[in-house]
Amino acid sequence: MKNIRNFCIIAHIDHGKSTLADRLLDVTHTITDREKQAQVLDDMDLERERGITIKSHAIQMDYLRNGEKYVLNLIDTPGHVDFSYEVSRSIAACEGALLIVDATQGIQAQTISNLYLAIENDLEIIPVLNKIDLPNANPEDVKDQIVDLLGCDVDDILSASGKTGEGVPDILEAIVDRVPAPEGDKDAPLQALVFDSEFNSFRGIITYIRIMNGEIRKGDKVKFLNTDKEYQADEIGVLRLIQEPRKVLSTGDVGYIISGIKTSTEVKVGDTITQVENPCAAGIDGFEEVKPMVFAGVYPIDTEDYEDLRAAMEKLKLNDASLTFEPESSLALGFGFRCGFLGLLHMEIVQERLDREFDMNVITTVPNVSYVAHTQKGDEFEMHNPSDMPDPNALDYIEEPYIRAQIITKSEYIGPLMTLCMSKRGVMTNQQYLTSDRVELTYEMPLGEIVFDFYDKLKSISKGYASFDYFQIGFRPGKLVKLDILLNGEGVDALSTLIHFDNAQAFGRRMCEKLKELIPRQQFDIAIQGAIGAKIISRETVKAVRKDVTAKCYGGDITRKRKLLEKQKKGKKRMKQVGNVEVPQKAFLAVLKLD
Numbered sequence: 001m002k003n004i005r006n007f008c009i010i011a012h013i014d015h016g017k018s019t020l021a022d023r024l025l026d027v028t029h030t031i032t033d034r035e036k037q038a039q040v041l042d043d044m045d046l047e048r049e050r051g052i053t054i055k056s057h058a059i060q061m062d063y064l065r066n067g068e069k070y071v072l073n074l075i076d077t078p079g080h081v082d083f084s085y086e087v088s089r090s091i092a093a094c095e096g097a098l099l100i101v102d103a104t105q106g107i108q109a110q111t112i113s114n115l116y117l118a119i120e121n122d123l124e125i126i127p128v129l130n131k132i133d134l135p136n137a138n139p140e141d142v143k144d145q146i147v148d149l150l151g152c153d154v155d156d157i158l159s160a161s162g163k164t165g166e167g168v169p170d171i172l173e174a175i176v177d178r179v180p181a182p183e184g185d186k187d188a189p190l191q192a193l194v195f196d197s198e199f200n201s202f203r204g205i206i207t208y209i210r211i212m213n214g215e216i217r218k219g220d221k222v223k224f225l226n227t228d229k230e231y232q233a234d235e236i237g238v239l240r241l242i243q244e245p246r247k248v249l250s251t252g253d254v255g256y257i258i259s260g261i262k263t264s265t266e267v268k269v270g271d272t273i274t275q276v277e278n279p280c281a282a283g284i285d286g287f288e289e290v291k292p293m294v295f296a297g298v299y300p301i302d303t304e305d306y307e308d309l310r311a312a313m314e315k316l317k318l319n320d321a322s323l324t325f326e327p328e329s330s331l332a333l334g335f336g337f338r339c340g341f342l343g344l345l346h347m348e349i350v351q352e353r354l355d356r357e358f359d360m361n362v363i364t365t366v367p368n369v370s371y372v373a374h375t376q377k378g379d380e381f382e383m384h385n386p387s388d389m390p391d392p393n394a395l396d397y398i399e400e401p402y403i404r405a406q407i408i409t410k411s412e413y414i415g416p417l418m419t420l421c422m423s424k425r426g427v428m429t430n431q432q433y434l435t436s437d438r439v440e441l442t443y444e445m446p447l448g449e450i451v452f453d454f455y456d457k458l459k460s461i462s463k464g465y466a467s468f469d470y471f472q473i474g475f476r477p478g479k480l481v482k483l484d485i486l487l488n489g490e491g492v493d494a495l496s497t498l499i500h501f502d503n504a505q506a507f508g509r510r511m512c513e514k515l516k517e518l519i520p521r522q523q524f525d526i527a528i529q530g531a532i533g534a535k536i537i538s539r540e541t542v543k544a545v546r547k548d549v550t551a552k553c554y555g556g557d558i559t560r561k562r563k564l565l566e567k568q569k570k571g572k573k574r575m576k577q578v579g580n581v582e583v584p585q586k587a588f589l590a591v592l593k594l595d
Contacts, residue, residue: 001186004252005179006073006210007126008056008090010118011100012110012467013079016130018042018053019162020100020171021076027168028061028072031241040241046352053078054349055319056090056196058208058239058254063172070176073239073254079110081469082343085290085322088117089269093195093210093254096124096179098171099150103129103137103159106438107145108467109408115149124179127152128171133161145435182252189280190214190222192257192273199315205261208239208254209273212284215250221276222259225283227266230276231259264314269321290322291472292340294451295384296347297328297365297494298354299336305360306335312358313337316350323350328385333363333494338384341367344451365494369448372399372475386482386496392533398498399475401447404429407458409466411437416461424449425500446478448498483508483537485515486529492583509538516540519583523547524575544572 009017018039025031031040039048047054056077063070075090091097097118101107118125127146132139143157158174160167196208216222220233235258237245249255261267272283300309310327317323324340341347347367354360371383374396383389383398405426409417411433418428418441426445433439450470458466483504485495495515499507508530515528519542530538549568550561 001184001250001252002181003068003070004073004182005070005096005175006075006094006182006252006254007096007098007175007179008075008077008087008094009098009100010077010087010091010114011079011130012102012105012108012114013052015079015100015102015105015108015111016162017079017100018076020098020128020130020160020168021059021074023160023162023165023168024072024074024172025059025061026165027172028063030059030061035241044353046349046356052080054083054086056086058090058093058196060238060240060254063176065173065176072172072175075254077114079114080343080345081110081113082341082346082349083322084110084113084117085342087114089195089321091118091121091123093193094123095182096126096175098175099125099127099146100130101127101142101146103131103139103142104134106138106142107149107408107434109406109469110467112149112406112408113469125150125152126171126174126178127157129157129159130162132159133164133166141435145438148434184211184213184251186213186215186251188213189278190216190220190273190275191280191284192216193284194224194267194269194271194273196269196319196321197267198319199264203258203260205258205264205267205318206243207257207259207261207267207273209249209257210254211249211251213251213280214275215248216257216273216275217248218245222257222273223276223279224266224268224271224273226268226271229261229266231261234258234260264318267318290324290342292322292324293343293369293447293472294341294347294367295370296339296341296367297330297333297336297385298325298339298351299330299333299363299365301361301363303334308358309337309354309360309362312354312360313339315358316353320350320353322346330365330387330493333365336362344455363494366497367451368498369401369451371401371448371480371498374399383498386498387493389482389498397477398480400478400480402444402473402476403447403450403470404473405443405445405450405468405470407441407443407466407468408434409439409441409462411439413462413466414439414441417441417458417466420454420457420461421445424454444473446476446500447472448500481532483511484531485511486527486531487519487583488527489529495583504532505537508532512538512540515583516542521545522575524572 011017022040056075058075061072063072077087077090158170191213192209192211194207198206218236222233223230235245236249237243238255274280313325322342325337328338329335373383374380375394376396421443424445426443428443430442479501480498481501481504483497483499484491512528512530525544526542528540529536549564553561
């Protein structure tokens with residue numbers, strides 16, 4: 001056990017975590033030349049295409065130092081705020097963390113929030129300055145920032161380059177010297193923490209575990225404490241580039257267990273595994289329940305695929321524990337699920353994975369957040385959907401969730417960023433200069449305002465330099481109204497939104513204009529209206545496609561033409577009564593990109 005080191009790599013987006021992980025695997029000869037590729041741990045096509053890490057990936061390396069063999073378990077984690085739950089789970093399976101900071105960009109928001117996660121779990125932090133080979137690197141300034149943040153000595157900071165491999169041997173030395181060996185009792189009853197899982201159509205569910213106490217052997221009867229289900233450990237092993245079976249795993253090891261579980265609800269991340277014969281007294285403290293920030297309805301395009309979609313969601317939840325879902329139905333879209341996501345990127349990735357991994361074509365409704373409605377009788381209940389809104393006569397007031405947002409930016413972008421935050425009803429609570437040209441702005445603002453396009457605008461205003469992190473601070477009363485979109489007088493419940501009264505008129509107008517472009521023309525006029533209650537606040541008309549019925553009347557009496565036009569008018573009127581308007585899928589997505 002004294003030669004095991006468990007550590008993870010944490011950093012902001014694009015600070016070079018996965019590239020540095022590649023170099024660590026090179027130096028320890030974990031991968032052969034044939035297996036080498038950039039970001040070797042990112043095994044999803046989606047991760048490669050976008051150049052981001054979506055899943056945390058565990059891999060075991062062997063390291064020889066002075067003739068002594070050390071086993072290093074590395075977990076590479078994502079950097080986006082939408083995947084922070086992956087980071088918190090990875091941290092729980094480790095004793096140390098490499099904190100990577102980009103020498104060109106310095107400390108950014110996610111660096112700080114991931115660092116706090118690691119400190120809360122008492123991890124040994126090793127600061128690493130990455131990308132020192134770049135011509136615009138500024139190592140001295142960034143080292144000062146790290147010293148201010150961590151309170152460490154300048155000599156503790158390691159300099160490295162994930163691209164060239166410079167400084168990587170020093171990192172391995174530091175991991176062995178500074179990261180403590182795992183603690184635990186090898187002779188105690190088995191206690192293993194489930195930190196991830198995935199579904200394999202041939203083997204059932206593969207559960208990733210970190211053993212805290214005791215040991216597990218192949219063929220042991222094991223029990224999951226949360227679900228109280230018993231299984232046989234058909235195969236156990238460690239995580240190399242591929243899974244390598246072993247006869248025994250003992251305290252401190254990170255590995256996997258396959259026990260032929262077929263039902264996805266029987267494995268929960270954060271659960272404890274123990275032996276049936278000699279069970280442990282109590283489970284390990286798991287992870288906090290994840291709090292979804294953004295809610296959206298996910299519906300199969302074909303109603304018959306509802307059960308397939310449920311199965312796909314359950315399998316996806318195994319691999320992405322931050323996804324939550326419950327069944328719901330909509331008048332326009334039939335049966336589907338109300339899903340909770342950690343952010344818009346998370347929602348996009350889930351939609352993409354459903355399509356690629358499970359061949360599920362889905363429609364996603366407009367994302368929103370959850371509100372609390374208070375009735376005049378004193379009752380209160382959560383609203384996840386505009387259709388949950390009680391009758392206006394019974395409603396007293398609505399509370400909306402607020403967040404505290406921390407934005408770190410270069411000082412030249414302060415003005416436009418303040419304008420952006422104020423337009424989103426933000427109130428500044430603090431402004432602090434971290435260095436002469438880097439500022440931290442703290443704002444309190446409604447979560448509903450940042451759901452759509454806040455992050456994209458923030459990045460474009462600051463030319464990609466500003467970084468953003470946020471956490472919820474509770475609910476506050478807000479002047480919210482329900483904006484309905486009517487097509488020929490019929491409400492489309494999938495397009496209705498809850499919105500602040502001051503923004504409703506402009507939003508309704510933009511929405512109608514956008515739908516006018518997207519809804520195909522019919523043989524009759526289509527009225528698109530935005531309404532708050534019974535009051536219409538905006539209107540656009542999609543003009544009818546008209547057949548020229550008078551084409552055959554050249555010359556002759558005007559009454560002949562009039563007769564034909566009257567006949568056409570009656571047909572149009574009848575068509576308008578029985579015809580219905582299909583809203584194309586593009587329209588649901590276009591609402592997100594109104595600007």
